[in-house]
Amino acid sequence: xxxxxxxxxxxxxxxxxxxxxxxxxxxxxxxxxxxxxxxxxxxxxxxxxxxxxxxxxxxxxxxxxxxxxxxxxxxxxxxxxxxxxxxxxxxxxxxxxxxxxxxxxxxxxxxxxxxxxxxxxxxxxxxxxxxxxxxxxxxxxxxxxxxxxxxxxxxxxxxxxxxxxxxxxxxxxxxxxxxxxxxxxxxxxxxxxxxxxxxxxxxxxxxxxxxxxxxxxxxxxxxxxxxxxxxxxxxxxxxxxxxxxxxxxxxxxxxxxxxxxxxxxxxxxxxxxxxxxxxxxxxxxxxxxxxxxxxxxxxxx
Amino acid sequence: xxxxxxxxxxxxxxxxxxxxxxxxxxxxxxxxxxxxxxxxxxxxxxxxxxxxxxxxxxxxxxxxxxxxxxxxxxxxxxxxxxxxxxxxxxxxxxxxxxxxxxxxxxxxxxxxxxxxxxxxxxxxxxxxxxxxxxxxxxxxxxxxxxxxxxxxxxxxxxxxxxxxxxxxxxxxxxxxxxxxxxxxxxxxxxxxxxxxxxxxxxxxxxxxxxxxxxxxxxxxxxxxxxxxxxxxxxxxxxxxxxxxxxxxxxxxxxxxxxxxxxxxxxxxxxxxxxxxxxxxxxxxxxxxxxxxxxxxxxxxxxxxxxxxxxxxxxxxxxxxxxxxxxxxxxxxxxxxxxxxxxxxxxxxxxxxxxxxxxxxxxxxxxxxxxxxxxxxxxxxxxxxxxxxxxxxxxxxxxxxxxxxxxxxxxxxxxxxxxxxxxxxxxxxxxxxxxxxxxxxxxxxxxxxxxxxxxxxxxxxxxxxxxxxxxxxxxxxxxxxxxxxxxxxxxxxxxxxxxxxxxxxxxxxxx
Numbered sequence: 147x148x149x150x151x152x153x154x155x156x157x158x159x160x161x162x163x164x165x166x167x168x169x170x171x172x173x174x175x176x177x178x179x180x181x182x183x184x185x186x187x188x189x190x191x192x193x194x195x196x197x198x199x200x201x202x203x204x205x206x207x208x209x210x211x212x213x214x215x216x217x218x219x220x221x222x223x224x225x226x227x228x229x230x231x232x233x234x235x236x237x238x239x240x241x242x243x244x245x246x247x248x249x250x251x252x253x254x255x256x257x258x259x260x261x262x263x264x265x266x267x268x269x270x271x272x273x274x275x276x277x278x279x280x281x282x283x284x285x286x287x288x289x290x291x292x293x294x295x296x297x298x299x300x301x302x303x304x305x306x307x308x309x310x311x312x313x314x315x316x317x318x319x320x321x322x323x324x325x326x327x328x329x330x331x332x333x334x335x336x337x338x339x340x341x342x343x344x345x346x347x348x349x350x351x352x353x354x355x356x357x358x359x360x361x362x363x364x365x366x367x368x369x370x371x372x373x374x375x376x377x378x379x380x381x382x383x384x385x386x387x388x389x390x391x392x393x394x395x396x397x398x399x400x401x402x403x404x405x406x407x408x409x410x411x412x413x414x415x416x417x418x419x420x421x422x423x424x425x426x427x428x429x430x431x432x433x434x435x436x437x438x439x440x441x442x443x444x445x446x447x
Numbered sequence: 448x449x450x451x452x453x454x455x456x457x458x459x460x461x462x463x464x465x466x467x468x469x470x471x472x473x474x475x476x477x478x479x480x481x482x483x484x485x486x487x488x489x490x491x492x493x494x495x496x497x498x499x500x501x502x503x504x505x506x507x508x509x510x511x512x513x514x515x516x517x518x519x520x521x522x523x524x525x526x527x528x529x530x531x532x533x534x535x536x537x538x539x540x541x542x543x544x545x546x547x548x549x550x551x552x553x554x555x556x557x558x559x560x561x562x563x564x565x566x567x568x569x570x571x572x573x574x575x576x577x578x579x580x581x582x583x584x585x586x587x588x589x590x591x592x593x594x595x596x597x598x599x600x601x602x603x604x605x606x607x608x609x610x611x612x613x614x615x616x617x618x619x620x621x622x623x624x625x626x627x628x629x630x631x632x633x634x635x636x637x638x639x640x641x642x643x644x645x646x647x648x649x650x651x652x653x654x655x656x657x658x659x660x661x662x663x664x665x666x667x668x669x670x671x672x673x674x675x676x677x678x679x680x681x682x683x684x685x686x687x688x689x690x691x692x693x694x695x696x697x698x699x700x701x702x703x704x705x706x707x708x709x710x711x712x713x714x715x716x717x718x719x720x721x722x723x724x725x726x727x728x729x730x731x732x733x734x735x736x737x738x739x740x741x742x743x744x745x746x747x748x749x750x751x752x753x754x755x756x757x758x759x760x761x762x763x764x765x766x767x768x769x770x771x772x773x774x775x776x777x778x779x780x781x782x783x784x785x786x787x788x789x790x791x792x793x794x795x796x797x798x799x800x801x802x803x804x805x806x807x808x809x810x811x812x813x814x815x816x817x818x819x820x821x822x823x824x825x826x827x828x829x830x831x832x833x834x835x836x837x838x839x840x841x842x843x844x845x846x847x848x849x850x851x852x853x854x855x856x857x858x859x860x861x862x863x864x865x866x867x868x869x870x871x872x873x874x875x876x877x878x879x880x881x882x883x884x885x886x887x888x889x890x891x892x893x894x895x896x897x898x899x900x901x902x903x904x905x906x907x908x909x910x911x912x913x914x915x916x917x918x919x920x921x922x923x924x925x926x927x928x929x930x931x932x933x934x935x936x937x938x939x940x941x942x943x944x945x946x947x948x949x950x951x952x953x954x955x956x957x
Binding site: 198199200201202220223224226228230232233234235236237238239243244246247248249250251252253254255256259292295305 | 449450451452453454456457458460461462464465536537538539540541542543544545546547548553722723724
């Protein structure tokens with residue numbers, strides 16, 4: 147086990163009241179990719195900033211290879227790669243110069259820096275723009291520079307927050323490929339809204355809601371949990387609104403004058419519904435949707 | 448070591464590649480050229496007992512050091528007080544915070560970059576005075592040591608201290624914004640006198656030259672002046688050859704207080720710097736009870752009244768929203784201070800009101816007013832506003848009027864009092880002062896896209912014009928009669944209109 151988070155809490159003071167961004171979160175992470183899912187405000191970014199040693203939590207401990215990183219953040223910083231959701235660059239510098247700067251900040255030796263940067267620029271398809279000022283880069287190119295800086299020191303722990311924002315489909319596929327290659331010897335924590343981004347590459351999935359960890363399983367185990375709760379129903383448009391109100395609809399496809407719905411529910415939503423195989427998105431929606439409690443209680447009545 | 452090197456390099460490249468850096472260097476060069484006028488010029492800058500030295504390297508080197516010691520602390524502070532802010536605003540701070548770089552290394556690199564930038568400025572000024580010496584040709588013998596040593600002994604320690612003070616201001620929460628800009632301005636005005644009087648600093652040097660001139664030309668009875676002096680046509684400026692002096696141990700020892708100041712400020716910087724840990728976390732705090740009470744009983748009711756008053760016209764509706772935008776998010780103490788100043792305006796003697804309280808009430812609004820013209824750029828709403836159906840001219844006029852209403856509210860005690868006492872001239876003067884202040888704020892904001900230019904410029908004009916009552920910068924007319932006789936109110940009215948038209952044009956073009 148590389149990363150051990152024990153009873154982690156973080157709260158903000160709002161007047162006299164304390165608001166929890168993270169509440170008693172415990173998690174053990176070993177090498178491989180951990181997909182961190184959760185809606186806006188679930189506490190993902192707060193957790194990321196704490197793990198990246200930027201923010202100190204209110205309570206709890208975080209051990210990295212047995213060392214408490216809240217007390218000694220430097221121990222982790224030497225082995226950390228971090229790509230925040232929102233970050234900036236020095237736009238007057240070229241991509242190469244900026245990476246040189248970040249390499250310096252990460253303590254890379256001069257001799258190693260050039261080769262590492264060249265390799266990363268090549269891997270991320272940025273060699274052609276290496277010596278152009280960053281102010282001329284597109285959003286996707288800047289995002290790739292962000293990814294490159296995170297990988298500069300060959301990190302043992304890679305924390306990436308919404309990394310695929312701004313990337314086109316081809317770049318997203320390349321990025322997933324790159325992460326898979328990197329995941330063998332290190333621990334990658336990948337936070338995203340886009341479930342499809344982690345579905346194919348994550349070994350484990352953690353789902354957060356209002357600051358709490360509500361699920362932590364391997365991807366297949368999480369999908370198995372909703373195996374008998376996934377339904378497919380072809381229906382008329384007139385019924386759509388009611389179904390959407392009563393059930394969790396994870397997907398819909400228009401088929402002529404009808405519509406094919408993928409539904410997640412504890413019971414068959416309709417006699418016409420047929421069982422189907424679950425996806426990670428089904429599991430995510432099932433565990434995070436407030437609709438579920440509504441439907442459950444409706445059925446119970 | 449590589450961390451420090453890369454950090455300094457990148458920071459220096461980022462800051463020096465900006466267009467504003469080139470503009471600054473050129474401006475400093477022009478300022479240097481202007482500081483050394485020819486003998487036939489309408490003004491002179493350093494006259495001792497009616498004499499000035501010929502433009503040889505010795506004289507130019509010392510004069511440049513005097514110019515730098517007096518003016519670089521104020522110019523350079525504002526120029527470099529953005530090292531940490533640059534990382535915060537660009538959000539590069541998020542990346543930096545997670546790297547193993549230590550606080551000390553990072554801050555030291557920022558300090559080094561500040562010093563490098565300041566050295567570039569001094570270097571450009573030095574090159575400019577070489578040009579001046581060759582151009583005027585009063586002496587063609589360029590002695591580089593004589594040009595450089597005064598900068599090393601008198602200017603460099605001061606630059607090291609300014610670099611350290613700037614970074615310290617950026618590290619302390621309440622000093623990093625506009626408050627810090629205003630506080631530093633007053634620190635600077637306070638320090639000029641002490642600098643001149645300082646035994647080991649430039650003051651002692653000036654006394655030394657004065658003594659030498661008095662000894663060599665005992666009959667001459669002229670005045671001694673540093674700064675811009677308009678030359679009387681009948682008064683002839685004489686020149687003499689000054690052989691210069693060599694740096695002494697006393698001069699070197701004189702640098703110790705500044706070096707200590709530099710060190711102390713740097714230690715404070717390291718202590719106060721939060722390593723960007725509070726960068727993007729939401730810090731929502733409930734306002735204090737007094738503010739909640741003010742909100743419920745005064746501000747909300749006033750706003751309801753404004754809603755009714757603003758209803759008939761789209762312009763007034765827009766004006767109300769602009770005013771609300773301008774006033775949102777300011778400290779409750781600011782509101783309480785404004786109310787207190789208004790109450791004082793009603794009861795204090797007219798002399799004190801005109802010379803102190805009313806100017807203070809306007810200065811009280813400087814940090815709010817400085818938002819004019821650049822708020823949309825800071826809030827990144829330029830594109831959202833651009834496609835709104837309100838025309839750019841209407842938007843500009845609404846913003847301008849919101850600023851005007853704000854200052855009118857800040858002066859409301861005086862306005863009521865002058866109206867009751869039928870002091871119509873004073874009333875007109877207040878209107879002119881408000882119009883000028885708002886036009887300047889709006890122009891500076893729209894032109895630079897930052898708050899800083901207005902905060903510095905306005906505070907300077909305010910201090911020299913209103914407090915020191917320098918006639919040509921007194922936009923209010925503290926000495927009412929003299930001001931009207933010289934036609935100053937007309938000039939400021941014209942400047943206000945000109946600035947407003949220019950700003951509307953800038954806004955419309957963008």
